[in-house]
Amino acid sequence: MRLSPDSIVFFETAFITLNGTILFTWLVMALLTLGSWLVTRRLSTGSHVPRWQNLIEIIVTLLLGQIRDVTRQEPRPFLPFIGTLFIFIAFCNLLSIIPGFQAPTGSLSTTAGLAVCVMVAVPLYGIRDSGLGGYLKNYIRPTPMMLPFNVIGEISRTLALAVRLFGNVMSGGMIGGILLAIAPLIFPVIMQMLGLLTGIVQAYIFAILATVYIAAGLTVHEEQAVHAENCDM
């Protein structure tokens, strides 16, 4: 039993290995791009909205609402990153229902890459929001003694982010395989349906946690602004 699509190797040279994770990721990327192009090539701005455009608008509106609720800021700058995280993970998890398709999110390499992206995006958004100094000061709050713990917390939450998604997706596939061996009728179908639900939930959890981590840096900035205003008074 394969634990990860990384082990599916299609092409290998001395420097580059084209495994199943990358290939299925490309496939998902192609489908998402093609689907996006098909939906958005003829957009309606009137009262009549095509069904696919309606679906996309619902998803985008929900994402914007969730981001606004968490960050309490204008959500549009965060939409490409957070939205892509959610859509990519959810689409990978949904496509896992197709026989033969190995979800790239079932690879720890993919989830680790996404977690690294989040780990990098958090300081980038924080620095863009409050400057490099202002962001770095977060690591020595409330006292400089907290610096190691803050750094460890940053790394650990990134690791948790990666492992959580990988573990859930991988376990879902494993459970399906095991049940298929034990009880090949009905139960695998139920578990697959449950897998669809958990796939969406995992995508939501990953995206919302990334938003929370990003918002944490922004929230400090807001608190600082409020604190500075109180001091001025």
Place this chain on the structure above:
Amino acid sequence: MLIDWPTVIFQIINFLILIALLKRFLYGPIIKAMDERERKVAARLAEAAKAEEDAVQRVAALTKEQEAFAVAREERMLQVGQEVEKWKHDALLRLQSEIDEKREGWNSILDSEQEAFLQKLKQLVSRNVFRIARKALADLADDELEARLINTFSVKIANKEEGIAAVLSASAAAVKCITGFPLVEAQKEQLTEVLSPYLNDGREIFFREENDLGFGVRLLSDGQKWEWNLNRYMFEMEADIHKAMNTLSGAHHEK
């Protein structure tokens, strides 16, 4: 090892590329379309708000116009009522005046008719009275009265009263003696005897009876006439009475 670091790097790059692709083909157009729709909705809402505001203003203006119209209508109704009252009053006065004029005219005509009727009635009554009187006298005229008339007539001829002389002196060939009653021979002879002194030679006396003459005698000779009869007195008396009645009615009418 579950983590393949080259794959991690590939996936990071893939994810960044996917962000760029979706931003280009998904988020950008969708956000733009949503903004455009929101702008249109906002424009329509603004239009609706403006239309509502216009409607409110229009309602206010219409209400004001309606109130002004109601006030004007009240004033107009009051004015019309006053005009109607004035017209009615004038019409009543005019009608009263016309009625008075007509009544006066009718009264005048009625008075004239009444007067004419009374006048006519009086004339008719007097005429009938005298006609009855004449008839009564003619009926009462018997032989004795006729004899007395002939005697009186003979006395008048003998006395040569004015008028008789003019008749008898005319050079007529004949003298006609007309009576309203029949003469007996004795009476004819009496008359011939009293007239004979006035008659030239060859002149004759003719006697004739005419009932229209009534109780009287008429002498005719060569266009000259002398007459005495009771009817003539009665006619003269009737004429005098009519004349007196006319004089009295004229004096009454002038009052």
